[in-house]
Amino acid sequence: MNIRTILEELMKGKFICPITNKTAFTYLSSSRGFELVNAAIAPFERELIQLPGNSAFHLVATNLENKSDKISIRKHFEECRDIIEPVVSFMVLISRVKPKVGILTPGLIVRYPEFLSAITDNEHHLQQMNNLMTLKLFKTAKQGTDDKLKAIFKGMVDIELIVEMNTADLTYQVSGKIDYFYSVMQFIADHESIDTTDTTKEQSELVL
Amino acid sequence: MNPLVNKLALLGQAITQSSELLVELVNLGGEEAYFEKTPPKFSFLTNLDLVLGNVADGYSASALLMELSRALARQETTKRLAPDVEEWIAQANLRISQLNNALAESNHDNYILRLGEVRELVMVMREGLQNESRQIEFALNTNFGHAESLHDKQEENKYLIARVSRLTDKLMLLDYKKLRSMSGENSDLLALLANRLNDTIEQCRLSLINSLPKLKHLLWLFEKTNKNSQLVWALHHHLRNQSIAYTHIPSDKELEALQVNSQSDKSHFEIHPNINDHRYTDDITDIVHSMKPPIANIIVLPDIKPVEAVFIENSADDNTELGTYMEDKLLEMVALSKKEKVSCLDFWKTGLSENEASLQSYPSGFMQWSHKTLSNIPTLDINVISEPQSLFSGNLNIYDFTLEYRGE
Numbered sequence: 001m002n003i004r005t006i007l008e009e010l011m012k013g014k015f016i017c018p019i020t021n022k023t024a025f026t027y028l029s030s031s032r033g034f035e036l037v038n039a040a041i042a043p044f045e046r047e048l049i050q051l052p053g054n055s056a057f058h059l060v061a062t063n064l065e066n067k068s069d070k071i072s073i074r075k076h077f078e079e080c081r082d083i084i085e086p087v088v089s090f091m092v093l094i095s096r097v098k099p100k101v102g103i104l105t106p107g108l109i110v111r112y113p114e115f116l117s118a119i120t121d122n123e124h125h126l127q128q129m130n131n132l133m134t135l136k137l138f139k140t141a142k143q144g145t146d147d148k149l150k151a152i153f154k155g156m157v158d159i160e161l162i163v164e165m166n167t168a169d170l171t172y173q174v175s176g177k178i179d180y181f182y183s184v185m186q187f188i189a190d191h192e193s194i195d196t197t198d199t200t201k202e203q204s205e206l207v208l
Numbered sequence: 209m210n211p212l213v214n215k216l217a218l219l220g221q222a223i224t225q226s227s228e229l230l231v232e233l234v235n236l237g238g239e240e241a242y243f244e245k246t247p248p249k250f251s252f253l254t255n256l257d258l259v260l261g262n263v264a265d266g267y268s269a270s271a272l273l274m275e276l277s278r279a280l281a282r283q284e285t286t287k288r289l290a291p292d293v294e295e296w297i298a299q300a301n302l303r304i305s306q307l308n309n310a311l312a313e314s315n316h317d318n319y320i321l322r323l324g325e326v327r328e329l330v331m332v333m334r335e336g337l338q339n340e341s342r343q344i345e346f347a348l349n350t351n352f353g354h355a356e357s358l359h360d361k362q363e364e365n366k367y368l369i370a371r372v373s374r375l376t377d378k379l380m381l382l383d384y385k386k387l388r389s390m391s392g393e394n395s396d397l398l399a400l401l402a403n404r405l406n407d408t409i410e411q412c413r414l415s416l417i418n419s420l421p422k423l424k425h426l427l428w429l430f431e432k433t434n435k436n437s438q439l440v441w442a443l444h445h446h447l448r449n450q451s452i453a454y455t456h457i458p459s460d461k462e463l464e465a466l467q468v469n470s471q472s473d474k475s476h477f478e479i480h481p482n483i484n485d486h487r488y489t490d491d492i493t494d495i496v497h498s499m500k501p502p503i504a505n506i507i508v509l510p511d512i513k514p515v516e517a518v519f520i521e522n523s524a525d526d527n528t529e530l531g532t533y534m535e536d537k538l539l540e541m542v543a544l545s546k547k548e549k550v551s552c553l554d555f556w557k558t559g560l561s562e563n564e565a566s567l568q569s570y571p572s573g574f575m576q577w578s579h580k581t582l583s584n585i586p587t588l589d590i591n592v593i594s595e596p597q598s599l600f601s602g603n604l605n606i607y608d609f610t611l612e613y614r615g616e
Contacts, residue, residue: 060469102437183466189446
């Protein structure tokens with residue numbers, strides 16, 4: 001196992017999960033791999049952690065007295081917060097277009113052609129997709145439905161929440177980073193006093 | 209290749225071609241059947257004595273074929289679930305009462321018959337329990353394999369949880385104490401119920417206990433998905449209805465607790481070659497030769513003439529003509545060479561401040577450039593100092609040169 005590649009990936013802020021890098025994930029899941037990586041990054045005041053439920057690995061800063069780390073963490077949090085709207089809108093679109101797919105979970109396979117045909121065939125879905133185009137993450141100058149939907153998927157790939165598994169079939173898979181994103185969303189919901197327990201008809205639509 | 213491989217392949221083909229005829233033979237239970245037409249590979253089965261007889265006398269199933277068919281039929285049976293326990297206990301109690309009556313009447317044949325019925329009941333329960341336990345284990349280990357959608361997955365999880373609770377209920381009712389009391393003092397029943405069936409129950413209990421952590425994880429996933437879907441929808445409503453989406457600015461402590469991902473601002477690491485390492489001399493030389501010099505550092509040879517004149521005449525205005533640091537150094541070295549023989553390397557080392565020395569300890573660039581610049585000046589003697597690259601190499605590593613003013 002090339003530990004250098006893993007360290008470089010982690011230091012760049014990447015999340016390592018079975019979908020993004022299965023070999024590296026297996027290595028980090030072993031106690032030896034975990035310890036070796038943690039020892040290597042300790043001088044950088046970083047620590048390797050794993051998201052609950054055997055999900056993705058990523059680094060966190062251990063010394064929050066360090067000014068540049070403190071700034072970097074706040075900047076990263078703000079970046080996450082700013083993409084909540086497009087991500088939530090994407091999730092809602094997916095759940096409305098294909099209710100059976102439900103909420104995005106790590107490993108879930110999303111087939112682009114299925115979504116394209118479902119959106120193209122339904123004026124209501126088309127309108128919902130067009131609403132997403134005003135969001136910065138999905139911006140495109142192109143006008144076709146295919147191009148617009150591709151821009152949406154590209155935006156999600158760029159923020160590494162989905163991974164393109166097969167370029168020919170346009171099959172995507174949800175990465176383990178999505179769990180991290182949910183925790184950031186939960187944090188914001190808690191601190192903005194957003195009631196997440198109120199179940200509505202639409203909520204159940206998303207679950208199912 | 210092992211010849212058995214081909215024979216097994218042939219057997220497979222023969223069974224595939226003759227499967228319907230074989231079923232007919234098995235159903236006849238050893239009686240002859242006459243077939244007008246048989247498939248080409250059927251003779252392979254008769255050669256193996258899996259099917260007995262010939263066209264004229266008719267064909268019949270061999271004992272081996274009957275046994276094979278029973279094994280295949282049993283596999284079908286084991287797919288069934290364990291029966292309802294209360295009903296099973298009621299049936300078992302009935303057969304045991306009949307068995308005890310037969311024993312009291314000393315009716316041996318009836319006793320054997322009733323014992324056979326109890327044995328059959330025990331077998332059904334054992335295989336059912338084992339099968340249920342195996343299926344649960346398999347489902348947990350494979351996570352049900354591929355499910356078309358999350359909804360399907362959730363439905364499967366619900367189904368699995370229901371099955372586990374059903375099996376647990378069965379195992380709760382069938383314990384050693386119960387089976388022991390059903391057996392009484394009858395040694396045949398003790399062997400069947402208290403030993404054989406109880407062993408199976410214990411194994412299933414163990415398997416269920418081992419499956420609990422995985423099941424717990426499954427339940428956790430189930431709850432997490434549900435919670436996340438509520439979260440997504442709540443945020444969707446919030447973002448749609450609020451003009452200011454976020455009002456809370458988290459403190460450092462809050463962000464610490466969130467365990468925010470950390471990343472380095474540098475997307476790549478800078479690498480500095482070790483120019484003192486002789487192993488890389490050729491590579492570095494190649495790189496240097498392939499580099500385009502910056503415009504400011506290009507020295508046009510004809511301009512060197514005034515440099516020569518400068519030193520000979522020792523003009524005070526000369527330095528103003530040579531602006532850069534390197535050129536100043538070169539002039540300084542040439543001036544020094546008028547007084548004594550100068551080593552370029554020594555000159556560089558002694559002439560540098562501590563700070564400058566820490567930046568560049570070996571003047572490879574200066575040396576190459578100054579050697580090239582001065583080599584055509586006739587009043588200067590330049591001697592290159594070199595050493596063989598290695599014992600077996602014809603190449604030389606130039607590491608210094610001396611400069612001596614020869615005069616007019």
